[in-house]
Amino acid sequence: MKKGIKIIVIMLLAFIALQFWKPEEIEYSTPTKSLTNVPEEVNTILRNSCFDCHSNTTNLSWFDKITPANFIVSSHIKDARKVLNFSNWDDLNKQKQNAVLFYAYNKILSGEMPLKSYTALHPSAKLDERSMVVLKNYVTSIAARKTYADILLTPNSKDDNKILGNNTISDYSKVKPSLNNIKYIPDFRNWKAVSTSDRFDNGSMRIIFGNSIAVKAIEEHQTNPWPDGAIFAKTAWKQKTESDGSVSAGEFIQVEFMIKDAKKYESTKGWGWARWKGNNLKPYGDKPNFDQECIACHNPVKNNDYVFTTPLHLNSNTFNIYKKSK
Amino acid sequence: MKLPHYIIMVSIVILLGCNRNYKDNINEKASVSALDELPENPLLLSAITFSINPGEATMSTLYGNTIALRHAMSKSNSFYPNGAVLYEVTWNQKADSLWYGANIPNQIIQVERLTFAKDSLPKYELYAGHPLKKVPFENVTKRIAFVISQRMANTP
Numbered sequence: 403m404k405k406g407i408k409i410i411v412i413m414l415l416a417f418i419a420l421q422f423w424k425p426e427e428i429e430y431s432t433p434t435k436s437l438t439n440v441p442e443e444v445n446t447i448l449r450n451s452c453f454d455c456h457s458n459t460t461n462l463s464w465f466d467k468i469t470p471a472n473f474i475v476s477s478h479i480k481d482a483r484k485v486l487n488f489s490n491w492d493d494l495n496k497q498k499q500n501a502v503l504f505y506a507y508n509k510i511l512s513g514e515m516p517l518k519s520y521t522a523l524h525p526s527a528k529l530d531e532r533s534m535v536v537l538k539n540y541v542t543s544i545a546a547r548k549t550y551a552d553i554l555l556t557p558n559s560k561d562d563n564k565i566l567g568n569n570t571i572s573d574y575s576k577v578k579p580s581l582n583n584i585k586y587i588p589d590f591r592n593w594k595a596v597s598t599s600d601r602f603d604n605g606s607m608r609i610i611f612g613n614s615i616a617v618k619a620i621e622e623h624q625t626n627p628w629p630d631g632a633i634f635a636k637t638a639w640k641q642k643t644e645s646d647g648s649v650s651a652g653e654f655i656q657v658e659f660m661i662k663d664a665k666k667y668e669s670t671k672g673w674g675w676a677r678w679k680g681n682n683l684k685p686y687g688d689k690p691n692f693d694q695e696c697i698a699c700h701n702p703v704k705n706n707d708y709v710f711t712t713p714l715h716l717n718s719n720t721f722n723i724y725k726k727s728k
Numbered sequence: 729m730k731l732p733h734y735i736i737m738v739s740i741v742i743l744l745g746c747n748r749n750y751k752d753n754i755n756e757k758a759s760v761s762a763l764d765e766l767p768e769n770p771l772l773l774s775a776i777t778f779s780i781n782p783g784e785a786t787m788s789t790l791y792g793n794t795i796a797l798r799h800a801m802s803k804s805n806s807f808y809p810n811g812a813v814l815y816e817v818t819w820n821q822k823a824d825s826l827w828y829g830a831n832i833p834n835q836i837i838q839v840e841r842l843t844f845a846k847d848s849l850p851k852y853e854l855y856a857g858h859p860l861k862k863v864p865f866e867n868v869t870k871r872i873a874f875v876i877s878q879r880m881a882n883t884p
Contacts, residue, residue, distance in 0.1 A: 504828070508829070511828055512826075538828065545829065547782065571884045591774070591883060594772060595771070595789060597755065597758075598775075598778050598789055598832070599824065600780045600821060600830060600831040600832070602782075603828075603830065609775055620754065623753075623754070625754065626753050637881075637883060639881055641780070647782065648779060648780065648782075649779060649781070649782060650779045651777050651779070651881035651882075653882075654882050654883055654884060657883065681884045702826070710826050710827060712753070712755040714754075714771055715754050715759035716771055716772055717759070717769070718769060
């Protein structure tokens with residue numbers, strides 16, 4: 403019995419001693435003003451559910467300050483601010499701000515955010531149904547493509563995404579590889595279209611091309627995980643609104659590749675990630691591990707082998723059984 | 729339960745299980761089905777460009793055979809050569825369940841097929857309904873004009 407008490411006392415003393423060991427002090431209580439151009443109702447929701455980690459205004463509970471919890475809290479906050487810090491909201495242009503809010507809304511919708519470990523201890527940060535509706539209505543209102551009624555009401559919608567003339571690159575070997583050492587793949591326009599996507603949130607439209615290995619995998623239902631050698635080229639254009647309200651492919655924005663090789667790209671979830679932007683095909687990213695950004699965005703679809711695209715069933719055998727049987 | 733019954737029951741459960749798995753990953757509903765009366769599967773041809781009709785909540789992809797693709801890649805005009813085949817495939821849209829802010833193909837509502845022969849207007853055929861069946865169509869000239877007016881979506 404005596405021995406038991408001794409152990410408890412030693413542990414208690416050790417715990418108290420531990421409290422003098424604290425993580426490096428980070429900015430906690432710099433007030434963050436409400437986000438410019440964002441309605442107060444939306445600001446309140448974001449402040450309540452996101453700001454603790456994604457701004458310089460952190461309201462720590464008493465238990466967040468106890469060692470060792472404070473080490474976990476502090477590292478989480480540091481990582482979170484690196485990804486998104488609402489305190490730097492005004493540094494972003496309007497287009498980027500809108501993209502951030504759509505991204506944030508989708509992270510919440512997929513259940514990835516706010517982190518479960520955080521809401522378990524801070525239940526008030528959980529978003530209720532009403533908050534989700536408020537956010538959804540707000541992001542819908544800032545979507546790049548207005549509703550059909552808005553288009554009709556705007557006389558002669560301005561054509562600011564004129565297609566540039568002949569800007570084909572003649573020597574693709576001069577296109578710079580991405581910083582994670584992926585070479586540009588020029589022949590994807592001869593691949594098959596796996597699907598299309600109408601991104602009304604940011605006013606872009608995409609064709610997702612798949613190489614022959616990807617197409618074969620679709621035909622054989624071997625798409626989760628995708629086989630080594632499968633490549634996707636997600637090609638994005640600006641939406642160009644015609645006078646009748648219909649939308650066609652305007653200026654080329656970028657092409658993004660996902661190259662499957664479970665071994666070679668083991669450290670990046672089995673995929674090689676790369677993106678080339680603009681008509682001069684400038685590789686995206688300023689450091690070799692820029693692909694962490696790609697993975698962070700694709701993380702909500704990790705159960706689909708990190709692929710957002712739901713492919714069309716490309717199968718040479720599934721049409722016209724009548725004709726074939728004749 | 730007799731053994732054959734047991735085997736059939738187990739097989740059904742396994743097959744249903746497999747089916748469910750497939751549905752998760754592949755947009756089966758937006759694809760060409762075995763019952764569609766098309767001369768070929770247009771989704772296996774090359775995508776030239778695509779367009780959206782927000783008013784109708786539809787999206788269309790213009791596909792072409794090799795001859796049509798070669799023309800669209802190199803020339804910026806509507807004079808497709810002899811042997812070129814174009815398909816304008818139109819889907820109604822659905823919200824992408826994986827990304828709020830995106831619409832993706834839901835189901836094919838019509839397929840228009842244009843075949844080009846020497847020195848004449850292309851031949852126009854319309855397939856519509858579920859399953860897709862060839863249907864008569866009046867306003868052919870207007871639709872041909874629209875389909876061939878589209879240009880290759882530009883990539884550098």
